[in-house]
Amino acid sequence: MVSGFAKKNVCKVKEVILINPIYDSFRWLACGNSPQPLSNRELSFTLADDVYIRYLSICDQKEFQNLLQKKCPHKLDIGAVYNNKPSISRHDAVVLARELVFDIDLTDYDEVRTCCQEAKVCDKCWKFMVVACEIIHKSLKDDFGFQNILWVFSGRRGIHCWVSDYEARTLDSPGRAAVADYLCLIIGGDNQNKKVHLGSDNLHSSIRRAVSIIDKYFDDIIQDQEFLGTSSRLQKFLKMIPEDALREQVEKSLEKMSESSLERWKTFISIYDSYLRENGNAIRKIKYLVEEIKIQFCYPRLDVNVTKGFNHLLKSPFSIHPKTGKVSIVFKPNNARNMKLDEIPTIHTLLDDSSPDNVQHQNNMRNAVKNFQEVVFSLEKAEAIRKRNYANTTLDF
Ligand SMILES: [Zn+2]
Known part of the structure; x- marks a missing residue:
């Protein structure tokens, strides 16, 4: 005091x-x-x-x-x-x-x-x-x-x-x-690449609410922090994608484009959306991949x-x-x-x-x-x- x-x-x-x-x-x-x-x-x-x-x-x-x-x-x-x-x-x-x-x-x-x-x-x-x-x-x-x-x-x-x-x-x-x-969603030590697993059932309302709060700040934070802005950060990000074919597509596209993390993130979202449309059977594995990544980056x-x-x-x-x-x-x-x-x-x-x-x-x-x-x-x-x-x-x- x-x-x-x-x-x-x-x-x-x-x-x-x-x-x-x-x-x-x-x-x-x-x-x-x-x-x-x-x-x-x-x-x-x-x-x-x-x-x-x-x-x-x-x-x-x-x-x-x-x-x-x-x-x-x-x-x-x-x-x-x-x-x-x-x-x-x-x-x-x-x-x-x-x-x-x-x-x-x-x-x-x-x-x-x-x-x-x-x-x-x-x-x-x-x-x-x-x-x-x-x-x-x-x-x-x-x-x-x-x-x-x-x-x-x-x-x-x-x-x-x-x-x-x-x-x-x-x-x-x-x-x-x-x-x-209940308030802990990020689990795993330094060696674990993907630390958030939300399954494929409907999301609990508290998780949906948390993601909507993150969404208000996400574009700002991704630009400040440049989560995907260097090749080593990009590699770290790619390791969070559990589906091999999707990861390869994302890697190919993101490596070619500008280093802006926001632009890379938007490209990732559009590749992810079309991948899900074309590969219905992948839904169980990656239904909430976008939410999981946002949580891993920004959740308390x-x-x-x-x-x-x-x-x-x-x-x-x-x-x-x-x-x-x-x-x-x-x-x-x-x-x-x-x-x-x-x-x-x-x-x-x-x-x-x-x-x-x-x-x-x-x-x-x-x-x-x-x-x-x-x-x-x-x-x-x-x-x-x-x-x-x-x-x-x-x-x-
Ligand atoms: Zn700082």
Whole structure:
């Protein structure tokens, strides 16, 4: 929350604390804890020089604020809610609740993105995050009925999603694994060329919906990434075609034409369509080949272990990334496509009045706080309704 930059400029950092939503963070944590006491939630701090402290907990907002100001953590992680106050010595501690979380990191896209690799990101590869956010958000709302969903920029090269509905928080491990598996369509390691297999039955509505979301961005992404733009990328693409005769036709045509990936893709589609018309018996094998390839290029690549793990600690919203200085801002999923990486506030620009980005970053910070507050209000409302319904049910008996 408050970075180690604090030591350099205490007064300025106090200003940043004021625009940091400590009160809203506290309310969000408190709601996410209910019905357990807040003191049963594990927090962890990473201090200067990578000193890592686990099993922290707080009882109230004052204590939260004091702890942040006293320790000046570089990073605050939020863990699970236990049956007791978290402590290193309690081996009998049982996890009772935890938001359902998703972690999507652009490094997991290194096999498809061509603009950047590893820790590097740019606005071109950010589009993968836009697609991931839209697909997962829609699925969480429409397929699972979740309402209280928070989206956070992870600080460098990815996004986090926190689902705080009571049903999500109290989901057991097999339930979490089932949600993660439901959202996982890309399967296989580095040696597997084709990682998506949709069969030949009618497509599940969630897959059709995901493909229609990908379609909105696909032409843009294929031009940015040039998936088919070099001979080695083309060879990789051809290996995704399981039908030998079709693959040979596609290879012959694509090798002869311009290197524009979009043009090559359009040619592939027309060859595929006419091949299917002429070879009805191939339909079982390649009925959804186009969808499978689009999914392999653009569908969300989740770190499923984060979702499945019941007690995984995840970086708090509004943390500051130690390397980039960027704030883990909260964003609205329908606005992800308008986010520019340069416009994400950093601790440096927020503290430096003379920075040319200061005014814009202050504004973006305020918007991020507003987005956070909207989610907190909606969660508090849902919690109040849940508690009232629970009280009424108890009275009925
Ligand atoms: Zn990039």
